[in-house]
Amino acid sequence: MQDMKRRDFMRLLGATGAVSGLTVMGIPTSVLAKASGKVIVVGGGFGGATCAQYLKRWGPDLDVTLIEKDAKYVTCPFSNIVIGGEMSLDQITHSYDGMKARGIKVITDEVTGVDAGAKKVSLKGGQTMSADALVLSPGISFRYGTVENDDKVAESMPHAWKAGPQTMMLRKQIESMKDGGVVLIVPPKNPFRCPPGPYERASLIASYFTKNKPKSRIIIVDSKPKHSKQGAFHAAWKHVYGLGEGKMIQWVSGDDGGPVIKIDPSTMTVEKEFGDKYQGDVINFIPNQKANVLVEKAGLTNKDGWCDVHQNTFESKVAKGVYVLGDASVATPMPKSGHAATSQAKNCAAAIVSMMAGQSAPTPTYANTCYSLVSPDFGISVAAVYAFKDGGIKKVVGGVTPPHPKEKDRFYKNEAKYAKGWYKSITMEMFG
Ligand SMILES: Cc1cc2nc3c(=O)[nH]c(=O)nc-3n(C[C@H](O)[C@H](O)[C@H](O)COP(=O)(O)OP(=O)(O)OC[C@H]3O[C@@H](n4cnc5c(N)ncnc54)[C@H](O)[C@@H]3O)c2cc1C
Structure with missing residues (x-):
């Protein structure tokens, strides 16, 4: 990392952990445990699965429902290794059984409509459901019509930008x-x-x-x-x-x-x-992109096709009680990454649980780390810590792996090992 030593960065990164001792961002867990109400989370990927897990962890009496259209989730992280032939799709496929065991209600169905004002969703299966808070983390859609023929080639020129x-x-x-x-x-x-x-x-x-x-x-x-x-x-x-x-x-x-x-x-x-x-x-x-059509149809996107949110809670700027996480949201300067989505999800869960326990939302700190594999045993990374300041997310510190000096191969081998450890721990946190 360029701007600072890894040791100092890890110390700062530790400071972004939401839980310390018996408090969550300074709010006693005993106070949070009083939270009651119903939350629906749409999308069981990095943002949605993490948010559902932490809502239930910090607010055990909350009624938490996760609606996801697919029975299993295939991660985009590590899908490039599958394309390179060093891992199978099974190794990056995860079930929702662990979430069910925690008391989260998991519904496998597609959300076909969102009434943001009423915090209500309609499902393909015919059901409609409403909640006190709605969390939407449906990911991206493609912005077809920006490159000639871009809508005609998904079969002959696979984008592979949604893993599966x-x-x-x-x-x-x-x-x-x-x-x-x-x-x-x-x-x-x-x-x-x-x-x-x-x-x-x-x-x-x-x-x-x-x-x-x-x-x-x-x-x-x-x-x-x-x-x-x-x-x-x-x-x-x-x-x-x-x-x-x-x-x-x-x-x-x-x-x-x-x-x-x-x-x-x-x-x-x-x-x-x-x-x-x-x-x-x-x-x-790989086509140009925008927020998933679900949030677009719900009227939650801006003129550029992404969802503006209050960057301390990820509540939509146009619909109260509706939260948009992950790739679909505008979280600049955070990148659209799985790690960023999980960091947003934890802070959003803390805000919702606090408010449902009669407290105000805590001030968040966010983090992101993106490892990339140059080969299965050669890694590089970018990492940063962000604070919420003056009404928006601001980068506090971060850096990128320096350009490769030949004599330091071991350093890059270690980065590849950290990448594998990162994958194991983040998917465990989401689905374990
Ligand atoms: C090749 C590749 C490699 C990547 N590598 C990394 C990496 O190493 N590290 C990293 O941090 N990030 C990585 N990413 C980025 C990461 O995958 C995304 O940023 C992350 O998935 C965003 O999370 P999300 O919750 O916004 O969306 P997603 O994880 O895509 O989750 C959205 C979920 O919503 C569901 N859904 C959508 N519409 C509906 C609907 N109408 N009804 C019900 N369910 C619905 C989808 O099925 C999906 O499960 C990579 C991405 C790609 C393409």
Whole structure:
């Protein structure tokens, strides 16, 4: 980490832990335990599952219902390793049984409508339900119509930006590609889910190629002039795979030819604004993004397609008693990451439980760590701690793994180990 020593950062990170002794952010747990009321949480991913868990943990008498359309949750974190062939989809698939055992009511159904004013949801199965507080963490939808043909290619050019069948489609295409072939990765414009994700994906496909198809190449055709963890990724690529035209990984900046404006599945080409065309044997086109259509239809999004929230509680700015977490919300400067969603979820749960116990919401502190694997045993990370100040979230401290100095391989091996530990503990917290 650049700006400070890891030891100091970990100390600060510890200070963001919501619970200390018998208090939650300074409020005695005995006071919180008096909370009563009904909360419905929609979406059993990073934001929703964590929020439901902490609502029940801190407010044991609360009536907490989680509504999730799928019976099991497949994490996007570590799905790039599945695409690289080093893990199976089963290893990143989680059930809701642990949540049920804690007393959370889990309903497997799709929410088809939200009446934000009445805090009411309608389900595909025909039920309607209302609550004292509604938490929505439904993730993203794609902003189709911003790149020519972007709505026609999910089957032929899998985005794999929602983990599951799409992840396996992309894996299979890469597996059956000839040695010497080219994979194009087309990352979306900002803001989008997991800013380092496309670049981790390039790394783990390169790791697979190194072992299995060494003549193959990856070209990242970007619309952006710079990308997340750029210094660390580029230094690592140079060191591990080779970077540049004709090398295993090539990154084409948005400054080089402008943004991507068209994809053509019939010729397998990607076209930039000033006419440059790139052809691939496999194309991973990741569409531009917005908040999930569920919150859009509920009237909770702003003109840019994301949900404005009060950044101390994550209550919607347009609907009282309705909270929007995770990727769907505007939590700038926090990135749209799973870790960020869990941090928001814990603070939101603390706010709801406090208010339902007759207390005011505590002042939050947030944290985010995003590990990226350059190969299964070479990791880099970005981490930050945030405070709520002057009405918004402000970064207090943080940093990125420094560009790779050759003699420090052990350091990067440890980062990969921490990444695996992070995955284990965060999924345990969500589903255990
Ligand atoms: C390739 C990739 C790698 C990533 N790696 C990392 C990483 O290493 N670290 C990290 O911190 N983050 C990572 N992320 C980002 C992370 O996955 C997201 O930021 C996180 O999932 C956001 O949480 P969320 O709760 O907003 O949405 P989600 O986790 O997507 O949860 C939304 C849930 O809502 C459900 N849902 C949606 N609509 C409805 C409806 N109408 N009715 C009922 N249920 C509904 C969905 O089925 C889903 O389960 C990665 C993302 C990608 C794509």
